Amino acid sequence: MPTAASHLFKQRVPAALADRDLKAAMDKAQDGFIGKREQAVSQYPGFEALRELGREIKDHTLAHLDFYLDRYERQVQRNGGHVHWARNSNEARTIILDLCKRANARNVTKGKSMVSEEIGLNGALEESGIAVHETDLGEYIIQLAGETPSHIIAPALHKTKAQVSDLFHAKHQRYGFHQRLTEAPALVNEARQVLRRRYLDAEVGITGANFLIAENGSNMIVTNEGNGDLTRTMAKVHIVTAGIEKLVPTLEDATVLLRLLTRSATGQEFSAYTTLSNGPRREEDPDGPDEYHVVLVDNVRTEMLGNEFRSMLRCIRCGACMNHCPVYGAVGGHVYGWVYPGPMGSVLTPLNVGLEEAGDLPNACTLNGRCQSVCPVNIPLPDLLRRLRRRQHETGLDSRYSRAALRLWTALAARPALYRRAMQWGAVAMKRLAGRRGRLRRFPLAGGWTRSRDMPAPAGSTFQTLYTLYKEGRRR
Amino acid sequence: MTSAREDILDRVRTALGRDRISSDTRTKLDRRLSDPPSYERPGLGEDRVHLFATRLTAVRGGFRKTDSGHVMESIADCLDRHGLERAIIAAPALEHLSWPADWNVSFGASRGDDRVSVTPCFAAVAETGSVVLLSGPDSPTSLNFLPEYHIVLVRAEQLLDHVEDVWEKLRSTGAPARTVNFITGPSKTADIEQTIQYGAHGPRSLDVVYISTLQECL
Numbered sequence: 159m160p161t162a163a164s165h166l167f168k169q170r171v172p173a174a175l176a177d178r179d180l181k182a183a184m185d186k187a188q189d190g191f192i193g194k195r196e197q198a199v200s201q202y203p204g205f206e207a208l209r210e211l212g213r214e215i216k217d218h219t220l221a222h223l224d225f226y227l228d229r230y231e232r233q234v235q236r237n238g239g240h241v242h243w244a245r246n247s248n249e250a251r252t253i254i255l256d257l258c259k260r261a262n263a264r265n266v267t268k269g270k271s272m273v274s275e276e277i278g279l280n281g282a283l284e285e286s287g288i289a290v291h292e293t294d295l296g297e298y299i300i301q302l303a304g305e306t307p308s309h310i311i312a313p314a315l316h317k318t319k320a321q322v323s324d325l326f327h328a329k330h331q332r333y334g335f336h337q338r339l340t341e342a343p344a345l346v347n348e349a350r351q352v353l354r355r356r357y358l359d360a361e362v363g364i365t366g367a368n369f370l371i372a373e374n375g376s377n378m379i380v381t382n383e384g385n386g387d388l389t390r391t392m393a394k395v396h397i398v399t400a401g402i403e404k405l406v407p408t409l410e411d412a413t414v415l416l417r418l419l420t421r422s423a424t425g426q427e428f429s430a431y432t433t434l435s436n437g438p439r440r441e442e443d444p445d446g447p448d449e450y451h452v453v454l455v456d457n458v459r460t461e462m463l464g465n466e467f468r469s470m471l472r473c474i475r476c477g478a479c480m481n482h483c484p485v486y487g488a489v490g491g492h493v494y495g496w497v498y499p500g501p502m503g504s505v506l507t508p509l510n511v512g513l514e515e516a517g518d519l520p521n522a523c524t525l526n527g528r529c530q531s532v533c534p535v536n537i538p539l540p541d542l543l544r545r546l547r548r549r550q551h552e553t554g555l556d557s558r559y560s561r562a563a564l565r566l567w568t569a570l571a572a573r574p575a576l577y578r579r580a581m582q583w584g585a586v587a588m589k590r591l592a593g594r595r596g597r598l599r600r601f602p603l604a605g606g607w608t609r610s611r612d613m614p615a616p617a618g619s620t621f622q623t624l625y626t627l628y629k630e631g632r633r634r
Numbered sequence: 635m636t637s638a639r640e641d642i643l644d645r646v647r648t649a650l651g652r653d654r655i656s657s658d659t660r661t662k663l664d665r666r667l668s669d670p671p672s673y674e675r676p677g678l679g680e681d682r683v684h685l686f687a688t689r690l691t692a693v694r695g696g697f698r699k700t701d702s703g704h705v706m707e708s709i710a711d712c713l714d715r716h717g718l719e720r721a722i723i724a725a726p727a728l729e730h731l732s733w734p735a736d737w738n739v740s741f742g743a744s745r746g747d748d749r750v751s752v753t754p755c756f757a758a759v760a761e762t763g764s765v766v767l768l769s770g771p772d773s774p775t776s777l778n779f780l781p782e783y784h785i786v787l788v789r790a791e792q793l794l795d796h797v798e799d800v801w802e803k804l805r806s807t808g809a810p811a812r813t814v815n816f817i818t819g820p821s822k823t824a825d826i827e828q829t830i831q832y833g834a835h836g837p838r839s840l841d842v843v844y845i846s847t848l849q850e851c852l
Contacts, residue, residue, distance in 0.1 A: 183827070190828045202676065211673060224646045225655050225663050231639075237810065243638040295834060296825035312825065319827050346823060346831040353835065358746055373667050374810055384779050384821040384836025391775050391813070402642065407663075408670035409801040416797070417676070424824070427689065428762035431836070432816035439812060442771040444743040446812050456642050464649030 160278040160306070164495035164507055164516035174489040179318050184487050187315045191481035194425025195532065202421065212418045212535045215411045216472035220463060226372040226405045227454070233375025237437030239450035247277035250455045254364070254397060255282055257451055261395045263288055263361040269379070269386035270294040271366030272310055272475060273399045273455055275497045276510075279364070291356040293385035295349055302329045308491030310498060311423050311477040316490050319345070353385070363393035363447070365435075367400035368474070369415060370452070373408040376434040377452065380419065384431055396435065396447035402454050403471040415474055418534035423476040458510055466545055470505050472535040479529035479539060485522050494519060501529035501539045508546055513555050520546035581620040589618040675761075675796045682760040682793055683844065689763025693819030694832060696841035705787065705845060706734060709752060712785050712841040718750055723781065725753040727772035743774035744781055751781040751837075757803055758788045758842070761796045762818055765842060769813035778815055784837040786817070790847040 163170075174180060199205045219226055231241040244250035250273075258266060266288055268274065280290045280301075292301040296314040300307060302325050307313030314322070322345055327338045333352050339345050357363075365386050369378040377398050379386050390396045406412045420426040439446035462471055480486045480500025491499035496507045496516065504519035520543040529539040550556045551564070570577045592598050592615030601613045617624075636644075647653060655663070678685055687697040696715075700708040713720060720737040723744055733739045744751060753773055757766040765786045769775040778784060794800060797816075804814065821836030832838055 187828050204674070204676075207674075221650065222655065222659070222663055223650070224643050225660065227643065227646070229667065243642050245638050245641060249638060293835065294825070295823045299825065312828065314825055315828070317826075322826055342826045342829055342831050345826055346834060350833065350835055354746070357835075373670070376810070376814075382821070383823045383834035385834070387775070387779050387815065388835055391779065402646075407667060409804075410670040410673060410798055413797045413801070414673055428764060428816070428818045430693070430818050430820070430822055432764070432818075434810075434814040436810045436812055436814070440770070443769060443812055444771060444774045445776045446769060454642070456645070460642060460645035460649050463646060464651075 160275070160281070160497065162496040162507065162511040162515050164511060164519060165514075167493055167495055167516075167518040167522065170493040170495075171489055174493050177490075179321065180316055180490050183316050183318050184490055187309075187312065188481055188487045191425070191477075195422060195478060195481070196425075198421040198425040198427065201427075202417070205421070208414065208418055209534055209536055211414050212474075213472060215406060215414060216474075216535050219405050219407060219411070220403070220468065220471055223402065223405060223463065226407060227402060230370055230372040230375055230405060233372070234437065234450075234452055235375075237375050237450075238440075239375070239437040239452060242451060242453045244277075244453055244455045244457075246457055247455075250277040250399065250453055250457070251279060251282040253453050254279060254399070255286055257395065257397055258283065258288055258362050259286070261361050261449070263395075265289050265291065265356065265360045266362045266364060267291050267293050267356050267360040267389045267393060268297070269363070269365035269381065269389045270297055270311075270313070271364065271399050272307075272497065273366055273401050274364065275307060276401075276457060277399070277455060279399070291353070291360065293353050293356065293383075293389055294381075295346065295383060295385075298349060298353065299325065302326075306492070306497070308499060309477060309480060310475055310502075316492065357388040357392040360389075360393045362395045362397060363389035363391075364397045364399060365390050367398050367404050367452075368419065369406050369412040370400055370404045371407075371409055371412055371434075372405055374436070376409070376436055378412055378416075378432065378434055380416065380429045380432050382424075382426075382430040387431055387433055390433075390435060391446055393447055395449045395451070396438075398435070398450075398452045400452065400454060402456055402459050403473075415534075419474050419476050422478040422532065422534040462509060467505065467509060467542060469537050470502070470509075470542060472537055473502055474535060475502075476534055478532040478534065479537075482528040482532050484524065484526065484528075489522075501543070502537075505539060505542045505546065513546065513550050513553065517550050517555050520544075520550070578620070578622060581622070585616045585618055585620050588615045591615070670801075672798075675798060678760060678795055682795065683790075683846075686758060686760040686763055686793060687844075689760070690819065690842060691763075693763065694822075694839075695763065695819040696839065697844065698841065699844045699846060702845050705731065705843060708843045709785055712783075712843070713750065716783055716839060718783060722750045722752055723748040723777065724751065725773045725777055727754045728752060728787070744776040746776075746780050748781040750783045750785065751777040752785045752787065753777050754787050755792060756814075757800050758793045758844075759795075759797055759800060759816070760793060762816070764816045764818040765840075766800050767815045767817065768811040769815075770811055775813050775815065778817060779836045782833070782837060783839050783841070784817075784820075785841045785843060788842055788844045790845060793844075 242253045299314040309315040367377045438450040486500040498506045508516040525540045597612035698708045726741045755765045756768045820840045821834045823834035
């Protein structure tokens with residue numbers, strides 16, 4: 159598992175907020191994603207019903223996961239493939255490393271796979287002297303830069319075109335590309351030429367999975383570049399890495415989720431390439447891999463299945479929640495400090511690396527609920543984040559400051575008369591302090607808030623007072 | 635020591651708060667697998683060929699309609715539009731076509747330096763504007779990804795309404811092919827500043843030659 163830097167979240171936020179390149183990249187990306195999704199959804203009547211259906215399919219599969227995993231395994235074996243089971247990242251890395259060694263691999267190509275990030279695969283392969291070549295353009299860019307993905311479907315989202323230009327100019331010299339390119343088509347074309355040789359040289363190709371289909375043992379992946387297909391077709395050995403929650407019963411079930419996935423992720427009706435892999439090359443096939451392996455990874459998924467976070471296992475990794483999150487949009491993906499950023503990452507990271515490490519993430523949320531409202535399988539993300547906050551409080555992991563504030567609040571709220579009086583004083587005092595402007599420049603204990611904006615003053619009476627008046631008014 | 639497999643399946647059952655699945659439930663789940671649920675499919679509402687062409691061209695795929703007597707003219711037209719020579723690697727399934735004698739046509743898998751491939755397909759989908767190709771000796775998968783320009787021949791009876799229709803057709807073919815490729819337009823990426831660029835790793839262009847039946851021509 160890659161080391162987490164989530165405990166540095168608060169420390170790293172100010173630098174992220176001050177980074178102008180990052181802000182420009184994030185603003186552009188979020189606007190694009192939100193607009194494209196909205197258009198795609200509005201063109202699909204019954205999208206809400208489809209979301210509900212998607213949720214049902216995932217819940218059904220999770221409730222019978224042992225049955226579907228067993229059936230999937232048998233079907234893969236019938237198709238001539240092998241299934242490997244890994245309880246944790248360590249086991250997954252060992253299995254994949256052994257397969258690569260058996261294939262005498264010196265070069266490995268990789269399609270995009272978040273599970274491979276989760277298990278820290280690249281580092282393990284490189285330590286054993288195996289060169290890893292990321293082939294998704296975004297993954298390739300961040301691999302060249304020595305960074306980690308900042309978004310689950312657009313890993314280089316945080317990079318501007320000028321930064322990519324600098325990077326290619328510096329790193330592609332050794333392949334004989336000396337000219338500095340500044341336009342996107344030329345940059346894409348240069349990466350195409352560099353990576354084309356990799357597909358033909360690699361002994362092993364590793365991809366992820368969007369859906370594993372129990373009915374027939376298929377692995378479905380959805381891409382736009384065609385890199386996943388070249389990765390799986392050209393190498394002698396194809397290895398699939400997937401979390402056990404990727405199972406779905408039938409191709410019809412996968413189709414429902416596919417219609418949700420492409421629209422929620424990129425606003426596409428269908429992606430350029432949707433591919434089913436059904437094992438190794440058949441006797442008569444002129445191309446395709448000689449061996450086909452699937453590595454099923456647990457990594458806290460069975461734990462989540464048994465606790466209050468089961469609904470998180472419905473996630474189909476579309477990225478809509480982060481695309482619509484104001485916090486993610488302001489700070490970008492890297493400050494979250496582990497593999498998954500944004501709202502889904504703020505749930506998954508503490509469950510994987512612990513609340514001690516990642517306790518700030520569930521708190522970096524305004525609970526505005528946009529993530530849940532765009533989630534294709536209706537995961538109650540704000541609720542899950544709240545549960546993590548409660549867990550944090552119950553295990554004494556929240557700060558002394560917030561515990562003291564909560565204690566004070568509890569003391570007040572348990573005494574209605576005192577509470578009403580305190581609120582009344584507060585409202586009047588704030589109104590006086592605000593004066594004619596109606597706004598406060600500074601407010602005790604809320605310095606972080608008032609540093610960049612004014613606090614609007616209350617109208618001078620409390621909600622309870624106004625509500626009493628309202629009720630009396632209605633009675634009259 | 636128990637195997638990781640047994641351990642994970644045990645953990646799943648513990649998490650779900652039950653023992654192995656009962657034989658009653660197993661029968662129900664088996665039935666759900668052998669007779670998949672038929673969910674509501676999106677309405678298509680117009681002429682299928684027109685819808686297919688609209689969806690395909692919306693993602694920059696090329697569409698040409700012809701009849702079985704004029705397939706070569708349509709292929710030539712595609713080549714001309716991209717300024718390409720008559721040098722083609724074609725799927726072995728198309729050897730029987732009457733290729734012009736002065737064209738340089740070879741048949742088989744691609745080794746990576748071919749510019750143009752021509753392949754048949756297994757099906758096409760009006761809902762999405764996709765062509766569906768199966769791997770096999772007659773239609774090597776490398777032809778779908780390595781060449782820079784990909785031309786796909788679609789016969790009228792291969793055009794289906796929905797994605798689900800492809801699954802039904804696949805099930806009726808028996809043993810599954812190694813690979814099933816849904817291809818919807820040329821290869822593309824938006825990884826640099828979220829702006830779409832075509833020709834990322836796969837073909838820079840995808841042209842469909844739709845061969846209508848005699849009836850459609852009349």
